[in-house]
Amino acid sequence: MAVRVLAAELAAGLVMLAATFAAGAAGAPTPAQPAAPDAALEPGGAPADIAQAISDPDEYAWRLFTYVNTQAEPGAAGVAAPGRSIRDYEPDKPVVWETWALISGDGATQVGSEVLRPDGADPGPWASLPRSPEPPKVLSVRLAAPTQPKMMEVRVNEPAFETIRALGLYNIAGLRRVYAEAQSARQADFIRFPDQAKALKAVWKDLGTDPAPAVLARYHWRRIGGHVYGLSGLHIATRDLTTWFWADFEQVDDPLPPTEPSVDSTTRGPNASDRGGVDGERRELSGAKWAYYRLRGTQTGFFDQRGQPTRLANAVMEQGFEHSSCVTCHARATIRATAKGIVTLSANPAHGDDAQGRPPAIADRLNSDLGQPNPALFGKDGLTFLQTDFVWSMAVRVPREALKASPAK
Numbered sequence: 001m002a003v004r005v006l007a008a009e010l011a012a013g014l015v016m017l018a019a020t021f022a023a024g025a026a027g028a029p030t031p032a033q034p035a036a037p038d039a040a041l042e043p044g045g046a047p048a049d050i051a052q053a054i055s056d057p058d059e060y061a062w063r064l065f066t067y068v069n070t071q072a073e074p075g076a077a078g079v080a081a082p083g084r085s086i087r088d089y090e091p092d093k094p095v096v097w098e099t100w101a102l103i104s105g106d107g108a109t110q111v112g113s114e115v116l117r118p119d120g121a122d123p124g125p126w127a128s129l130p131r132s133p134e135p136p137k138v139l140s141v142r143l144a145a146p147t148q149p150k151m152m153e154v155r156v157n158e159p160a161f162e163t164i165r166a167l168g169l170y171n172i173a174g175l176r177r178v179y180a181e182a183q184s185a186r187q188a189d190f191i192r193f194p195d196q197a198k199a200l201k202a203v204w205k206d207l208g209t210d211p212a213p214a215v216l217a218r219y220h221w222r223r224i225g226g227h228v229y230g231l232s233g234l235h236i237a238t239r240d241l242t243t244w245f246w247a248d249f250e251q252v253d254d255p256l257p258p259t260e261p262s263v264d265s266t267t268r269g270p271n272a273s274d275r276g277g278v279d280g281e282r283r284e285l286s287g288a289k290w291a292y293y294r295l296r297g298t299q300t301g302f303f304d305q306r307g308q309p310t311r312l313a314n315a316v317m318e319q320g321f322e323h324s325s326c327v328t329c330h331a332r333a334t335i336r337a338t339a340k341g342i343v344t345l346s347a348n349p350a351h352g353d354d355a356q357g358r359p360p361a362i363a364d365r366l367n368s369d370l371g372q373p374n375p376a377l378f379g380k381d382g383l384t385f386l387q388t389d390f391v392w393s394m395a396v397r398v399p400r401e402a403l404k405a406s407p408a409k
Contacts, residue, residue, distance in 0.1 A: 040080060042067055042096075042157070044238050045196035053240045057298040058265045061247035062274070062282060064236050068097040068200065069220065069290060075132035077101070078158055087288045091216070092223055097200050099131055100155035103393045104140040107150070112138030115156065115164060116397045120171030126158045137224050139204060142317070151232075152203050152317070154393060160197035160239075167191065169394045172342060179337040179386055188382035191389050197239040199391055203316045204229040205251075218292040219251060233314045234293070237326070237390070244390045246299040246326040248314050252280070252292045257315055260323060264295040299327050302372040309370035325370045332373060333392040334385035344395040345377060345385050 043049050043063045052060040071089045073079040077099050089095075101123070105113030115123050139150040156164070168174030169191070182190035207215060207228045219230030234249040256262065266274040267282055276286040280294040299312040302325075312326045332345040368374070378385045388394050 040082070042078075042080075042196075044198060044240055045159075045194065050195070050240045053238070053245045054300060057245070057247075057300050058263075058295060059274075060245070061236070061249075061295055061298050062266060064238065064247060065234070065249060065290075065293070065295075068236065069095045069234075072096045072099045074134070077126060077129045077131050086285070086290055089289075092221065094134060094222075095220065097155055097157075097202070098137075098222075100157050100198075100200065101126070101129060101161040102138060102153060103156050103199075104138075104152065104154040104397065106138055107141050107146065110397060113397070115161060116170050116393065120173070120398075123161070123165060123170060125165075126161055137222060139224065139229075149206065151205070151229075152201065154199065154201045156200070156393075157196075157198040159194045160199060160391075163193050163197060164394070169388075169398070171398060175335050175342050175394060175398060176337045179335055182386050183383055186381065186383065188378070188387065189389075190386065193239045193389050193391065195239050199237045199393075201235040201317065202231060203233040203314070205232040205316075217289060218253065220289055231293075233316045235314055235317060235326070237330070239389075241300055243301055243327050244330065246312055248296040248298075248312055248326070249293050250296050250314060250316070252294055254315055257323070260311070260313075260315075262294050263297040267295065299325070302327055302331075311370065327390070328370055328373060330390040330392060331387070332377065333388045333390055333395055334378065335388055335395050336385050342395065342398065347392060347396065 043060070049060070052063075066086050067080065070080040070086050071084050072094045073081045078096060079099070080096050101114045103113060103115040105111050105116065105118070110116055110118045114129060117123060138153065140152050140154075141148055141150050142152055164170055167178055169178065178191060182188070204222075204224075205219075207219070207221065207230045209226055209228070211221075211228050211230075215230075216228070221228050221230045223229075230251065232251050232254060236247045236249075238245045250256075250262075262268070262280060264272075264280060266272055267276065267280050269275065269279070274283045275281065276283045276291060281291050282295075285291040285293075296314065297312050299310050302309065304310055310325060310327070311323060313324045318324055329347055332347060334345045336343045375382065378387065
């Protein structure tokens with residue numbers, strides 16, 4: 001009998017306890033859900049941005065694309081026009097990234113650069129960048145192919161711009177001083193950009209003097225001189241991660257290299273979360289000019305989860321070595337001060353594609369263009385060749401004393 005009573009009391013207690021928990025759960029406030037990102041704010045540097053760059057890199061890439069390609073506020077640098085979405089645009093008007101500071105210039109002269117000026121002068125504060133009236137666009141040749149037409153521009157946002165100014169990285173004297181200070185401090189990471197920093201490279205296609213409306217509808221386009229240029233490729237790098245976050249976009253009409261398909265978990269395949277009418281098309285961009293731009297892929301480190309070297313390249317920007325790696329190449333962005341000037345490790349890959357655009361025959365694990373670079377490249381304590389935090393421009397565009405050098409022995 002005592003056992004039955006004890007069991008009954010225990011059962012009743014459990015029922016009451018369950019009821020108490022249920023009542024408490026019903027009356028408790030619902031846990032707050034993470035707020036949706038504010039489309040009017042530039043992504044980058046916040047803990048949520050860094051987390052998304054790691055856990056959902058393709059979605060983060062599209063967040064970046066959507067912001068930087070929103071039409072810019074007239075007369076300002078790096079400000080999105082209030083109240084506009086990426087679908088709300090006027091023809092032949094700059095988008096946000098086109099009002100960032102121009103770090104490239106006209107070929108080897110650097111004429112037109114707002115950051116690395118030909119005379120090596122301080123570029124001045126961000127607020128002094130001329131944006132009213134709108135400055136003319138300046139396109140440069142690809143430094144690796146100086147005989148090709150002018151088709152590229154490289155820009156940096158305000159945090160990257162102000163870092164270059166603060167460290168004095170805009171002329172040879174500044175590079176020499178920083179190199180000496182890094183040696184004195186024995187600090188291989190002496191040059192470091194803030195997490196909010198971004199660099200962007202764009203490549204344009206000459207569409208002729210009077211392209212048909214059907215052609216213009218497929219491009220973000222600008223008139224330069226007597227010709228119309230369409231945005232062909234866009235390469236976005238952000239300092240959200242230690243080795244930077246890399247995202248590459250291409251206009252859909254550009255041919256892709258064999259065996260190197262675009263990778264985008266948000267738009268590829270019938271069950272992709274944000275797939276538009278066709279593979280690669282982003283749903284919210286359907287019907288707009290931006291629907292014709294595809295995410296080629298993202299890169300968050302040297303290796304994937306299985307230890308294979310990652311690859312990312314733009315078929316136009318990296319023509320001839322499309323099977324390469326942004327992060328590996330940019331890890332070699334370095335300076336070394338010598339009596340002759342500033343020298344740098346080579347940016348060009350050692351193994352180009354073959355005549356049919358196929359990847360090098362050499363195995364990936366032996367290919368120095370992929371994966372983590374050999375620490376010996378940077379010399380003793382990583383200080384012989386000082387990394388410029390994955391940004392090439394200071395090494396190769398600061399007034400043309402930069403020379404190619406062999407890897408450190």
